[in-house]
Amino acid sequence: MSNTENRLRVELCGLELDNPIIPASGTFGYGYEFAELYDINVLGSFSFKGTTYEPRFGNPTPRIAECPGGMLNSIGLQNPGVHAVIDHELPKLKQVFNKKVIANVGGFSVEEYAKTAELLDGCEQVGIIEVNISCPNVHNGGMSFGTDPRAAAEVTAAVKKVTKKPVFMKLSPNVSDIVSIAGSCADAGADGISLINTLLGMRIDLRSKKPVLANKMGGFSGSAVFPVAVRMVYQVYEAVKLPIIGMGGVSSAADVIEMMLAGASAVQIGAANLVEPFICPSIINELPDVMDKYRIKNLKDIIGGAHNG
Amino acid sequence: MLKQNVYEIDRNYRIAKDICVMVLKGADHGFTRPGQFANVKLNGLYLRRPISVCDYNQDQFTLMYKTVGIGTEQMSRMKAGETVDVLTGLGNGYDVDKSGDKPLLIAGGSGVPPMYKLAKTLVEQGKNVCCALGFNSAEDVYLLEELKALGAAVFVSTVDGSSDIKGFVTDAIAAAPQDRSFFYTCGPLPMYRAVRQILQTEGQYSFEERMGCGFGACMGCSMMTRSGAKRICKDGPVFDSSEIIWEELK
Numbered sequence: 370m371s372n373t374e375n376r377l378r379v380e381l382c383g384l385e386l387d388n389p390i391i392p393a394s395g396t397f398g399y400g401y402e403f404a405e406l407y408d409i410n411v412l413g414s415f416s417f418k419g420t421t422y423e424p425r426f427g428n429p430t431p432r433i434a435e436c437p438g439g440m441l442n443s444i445g446l447q448n449p450g451v452h453a454v455i456d457h458e459l460p461k462l463k464q465v466f467n468k469k470v471i472a473n474v475g476g477f478s479v480e481e482y483a484k485t486a487e488l489l490d491g492c493e494q495v496g497i498i499e500v501n502i503s504c505p506n507v508h509n510g511g512m513s514f515g516t517d518p519r520a521a522a523e524v525t526a527a528v529k530k531v532t533k534k535p536v537f538m539k540l541s542p543n544v545s546d547i548v549s550i551a552g553s554c555a556d557a558g559a560d561g562i563s564l565i566n567t568l569l570g571m572r573i574d575l576r577s578k579k580p581v582l583a584n585k586m587g588g589f590s591g592s593a594v595f596p597v598a599v600r601m602v603y604q605v606y607e608a609v610k611l612p613i614i615g616m617g618g619v620s621s622a623a624d625v626i627e628m629m630l631a632g633a634s635a636v637q638i639g640a641a642n643l644v645e646p647f648i649c650p651s652i653i654n655e656l657p658d659v660m661d662k663y664r665i666k667n668l669k670d671i672i673g674g675a676h677n678g
Numbered sequence: 679m680l681k682q683n684v685y686e687i688d689r690n691y692r693i694a695k696d697i698c699v700m701v702l703k704g705a706d707h708g709f710t711r712p713g714q715f716a717n718v719k720l721n722g723l724y725l726r727r728p729i730s731v732c733d734y735n736q737d738q739f740t741l742m743y744k745t746v747g748i749g750t751e752q753m754s755r756m757k758a759g760e761t762v763d764v765l766t767g768l769g770n771g772y773d774v775d776k777s778g779d780k781p782l783l784i785a786g787g788s789g790v791p792p793m794y795k796l797a798k799t800l801v802e803q804g805k806n807v808c809c810a811l812g813f814n815s816a817e818d819v820y821l822l823e824e825l826k827a828l829g830a831a832v833f834v835s836t837v838d839g840s841s842d843i844k845g846f847v848t849d850a851i852a853a854a855p856q857d858r859s860f861f862y863t864c865g866p867l868p869m870y871r872a873v874r875q876i877l878q879t880e881g882q883y884s885f886e887e888r889m890g891c892g893f894g895a896c897m898g899c900s901m902m903t904r905s906g907a908k909r910i911c912k913d914g915p916v917f918d919s920s921e922i923i924w925e926e927l928k
Contacts, residue, residue, distance in 0.1 A: 395896065395897075396891075396895055396896060397895060398894065398895055398897075402893070402894045402895060402912070403895070405679070405680070406680060418897075426900065426902060426907050427897065427900060427907075429928065430887050430888065430898075430899065430900065430901075430928075431887065431888040432888070432890075432897075432898045432899070432900070433725070433888045433889060433890045433896070433898035433899070434888070435723065435724060435725045435749075436724060437724070438724060439724050440724055440725055440890060442890060442896065442898060444896070444897045444898065444900075447897045447900055447907065581888075583928075591724050592724075640724075642891075642895060643725075643890045643891035643895055643896050644719065644724065644725060644726055644891070646680065646682065646765070646891070646893060646895070647682060
């Protein structure tokens with residue numbers, strides 16, 4: 370292995386990554402569409418499309434809206450269900466990807482999260498289970514698991530019970546105190562924290578005078594949310610001694626370094642994949658030069674660097 | 679097959695009240711079928727804009743677009759010599775092998791552009807091509823002479839009757855020869871609901887939706903079909919009439 374590649378290496382709960390670049394769930398499908406565009410083995414890993422127990426078609430369209438510096442989406446967790454993912458998507462992925470994948474899991478009850486995670490625990494290709502707790506809890510008036518420390522802890526404990534794989538809880542930023550949610554996930558046994566998911570937003574069409582999205586509200590992502598994400602990663606790093614996967618508006622090698630200085634051990638790229646399909650390999654190629662510019666020898670040395678002194 | 683390149687604008691000009699044409703020079707654009715589209719990056723806007731491709735050859739391709747919002751307005755102000763970042767070769771396009779000998783091409787308003795390359799390809803294959811085009815008014819009519827020059831028979835309707843047949847595209851279809859073997863169509867959903875009532879043959883419909891990526895990654899433009907959920911940008915935009923569940927479409 371060349372010296373350059375060594376400089377980019379990071380680690381998440383024992384999973385060695387060649388670099389910290391991970392396409393975020395929902396922007397990379399199950400990988401093989403992007404494998405038509407480039408060799409996806411250059412990535413550190415990727416987080417596959419949020420998967421639920423049952424297949425879901427998702428929300429009505431329009432599901433997408435333009436915003437300054439980003440976009441809204443209300444896809445509604447469209448996915449073929451965990452059985453189809455295990456039987457069809459993962460074998461297809463294996464043809465083009467020889468690294469461990471991050472399995473992103475969604476659910477609408479504590480039991481559903483656990484059932485889905487338990488099935489994915491049996492998949493050798495899965496390196497980490499990432500639990501999306503921004504979904505509404507149908508047994509609690511539709512309130513999102515990720516906005517209630519107790520519900521977040523319940524999901525964490527239920528998933529931990531059924532898997533030996535590292536469990537990363539993916540937090541919603543739509544809360545008044547991100548640290549308390551991260552803390553309760555940590556106390557319930559989480560192995561790591563992923564943040565941030567999208568910020569709840571809305572656009573209204575001036576011609577129709579109605580919300581652009583059929584679902585009215587959607588998740589805001591893109592470069593505009595980057596400062597919010599950096600702030601939250603920084604706060605969680607201070608408070609919780611768990612590895613963090615940082616995400617939210619990351620669009621350049623410099624953003625990756627900034628996110629790692631805030632406290633991220635690895636970095637996910639989301640919305641940027643949708644407008645620049647080759648952005649992940651570009652960032653991986655550019656990282657060594659940007660590291661040289663800021664006199665960074667190895668990426669793993671800078672994790673949480675902004676907290677020193 | 680998706681390609682990403684920066685292209686120099688050869689020409690960019692208006693051909694009807696709200697319709698502009700942008701010709702981009704460059705090979706290796708990946709377009710192989712009429713009805714495919716491009717996704718154009720514009721300064722200051724986050725999402726790319728999906729745009730119809732009305733023609734292509736080995737050295738260039740031609741975008742044709744309706745100026746409806748800030749993205750397309752901005753595009754219309756770009757000058758020859760400026761460059762633009764474009765994802766090309768997107769979508770499945772029309773299947774010309776299904777046409778039979780006498781295809782009917784039906785389009786309304788901003789759905790007309792892909793019909794040019796489609797008609798050109800079918801005429802080159804020796805097919806008897808007939809087009810039925812619907813517009814609001816005479817000042818909105820475009821591509822009429824170009825389609826005639828290819829050798830296609832063209833029937834035009836305008837809602838206000840200021841040109842040709844007064845009425846909707848269904849009236850243009852009624853005026854066209856009724857011996858058609860297959861149809862291809864591009865236009866708004868209400869037009870599809872009207873034309874499907876009077877068409878006797880199988881055909882292909884092209885769908886439009888707000889898109890995130892344009893290449894199958896985000897699931898922003900999903901549509902339920904008889905063979906399950908499909909992405910309009912990647913599995914479409916063209917679908918066989920037998921695939922469409924009309925009750926599901928809003």
